[in-house]
Amino acid sequence: MLSFVYEILPSRVIFGAGCVEKLPDEIRRLGAGKALVLSTPEQRQSGAEMLERLGSSGVGVFDRAVMHVPIETAQAAREEAHRLGADCCVAVGGGSTTGLAKAIALVSTLPILAVPTTYAGSEMTPIWGITEGGRKTTGRDPRVMPKTVLYDPCLTITMPTMLSATSGLNSIAHCVEALYAKEANPIISMLAEEGIREFAASLPAIVRDPGNLQARSRALYAAWLGGISLGSVGMALHHKLCHTLGGTYNLPHAETHTVVLPHAVAYNAWAAPDAIDRISRALGGPAAGALFDLAASLGAPASLAELGMKEGDLDEAAAIAVQNPYYNPRPITREGIRALLQDAFEGRRPAS
Numbered sequence: 001m002l003s004f005v006y007e008i009l010p011s012r013v014i015f016g017a018g019c020v021e022k023l024p025d026e027i028r029r030l031g032a033g034k035a036l037v038l039s040t041p042e043q044r045q046s047g048a049e050m051l052e053r054l055g056s057s058g059v060g061v062f063d064r065a066v067m068h069v070p071i072e073t074a075q076a077a078r079e080e081a082h083r084l085g086a087d088c089c090v091a092v093g094g095g096s097t098t099g100l101a102k103a104i105a106l107v108s109t110l111p112i113l114a115v116p117t118t119y120a121g122s123e124m125t126p127i128w129g130i131t132e133g134g135r136k137t138t139g140r141d142p143r144v145m146p147k148t149v150l151y152d153p154c155l156t157i158t159m160p161t162m163l164s165a166t167s168g169l170n171s172i173a174h175c176v177e178a179l180y181a182k183e184a185n186p187i188i189s190m191l192a193e194e195g196i197r198e199f200a201a202s203l204p205a206i207v208r209d210p211g212n213l214q215a216r217s218r219a220l221y222a223a224w225l226g227g228i229s230l231g232s233v234g235m236a237l238h239h240k241l242c243h244t245l246g247g248t249y250n251l252p253h254a255e256t257h258t259v260v261l262p263h264a265v266a267y268n269a270w271a272a273p274d275a276i277d278r279i280s281r282a283l284g285g286p287a288a289g290a291l292f293d294l295a296a297s298l299g300a301p302a303s304l305a306e307l308g309m310k311e312g313d314l315d316e317a318a319a320i321a322v323q324n325p326y327y328n329p330r331p332i333t334r335e336g337i338r339a340l341l342q343d344a345f346e347g348r349r350p351a352s
């Protein structure tokens, strides 16, 4: 019998090729007029273009966003926003840039308008993260939820092929874990399944032709669904493991998700049969094996060894991953996690 809690997330979403042109109107709609644009150093040019597009509604660009939001960067960006008298932030980029905007929103009343250019999905979540002294702290706070999101697939065309593949698989991981989440509900499960299906259809086309706007549009739509899934329900083993591996061994974010996902799904398979059925249906084959095959077909890394993990660290990683209890459909055991990590280290294809 159905029984669930469903909370709708508050963002206004505008989706479509060329929709970034609506940026000035959307800033006015927020009641703002002094926007600080945020970007990474690599996307400085995109940041400058946004500032130009904003005209008199923009006050500057802060182009120092980096992965995992170091506290020093967050503080520098907060000071810059204050110095320029900014009344909102425009985050143009992936999860790193949206994360920086969230770090500003966490200690101010500045609304965020997000213009995502990867498939990470942070723009659809109230989750923030800040790294201090090598440790990343995360939390959920409705204040960091972007008020407006402009999803323009034209801005994703420049995403390098491999980032497109791994970022897409990162978003698939949000969908997968939403399906067996503790708080899973039928609405989010429907969106999550659709997200996996749309990525499975669009990512191979993007790898073949990164300029395929139709495929880019479908993948960005899927990323939106992945973001809603991540923001609406809790995650489990897969996200915990990736957090441990990324934080402790400095492994790259999206690539780590790509490698671990088939093994986390294989681990949970018998404990979450309904979720596995949905994943298999969306992928057109048995869930864990099909995820492995999808990643391989995209040319994505298949093993933790390829990402620079040392085999000698696997025991310690397993111990850290079981330190604090958390929800997972199948009970977490140290032996089970150790075996999972060995498979992921070697890049072994899961049987099911």
Ligand code: NAD
Residues within 6 Å of the ligand: 040, 041, 042, 043, 066, 067, 068, 069, 093, 094, 095, 096, 097, 099, 117, 118, 119, 120, 121, 122, 123, 125, 126, 127, 128, 129, 155, 156, 157, 158, 159, 160, 163, 167, 230, 253, 254
């Ligand atoms: P990213 O934002 O770090 O971007 C990776 C690189 O690609 C950067 O150099 C960036 O400038 C560049 N790039 C991005 N889009 C591009 C484009 N269209 N064309 C050319 N270059 C482009 O990578 P990411 O995977 O989007 O984000 C990872 C970070 O986001 C991690 O820190 C992760 O923890 C966080 N994250 C947070 C949430 C959340 O809900 N809070 C969700 C997902 C990810």
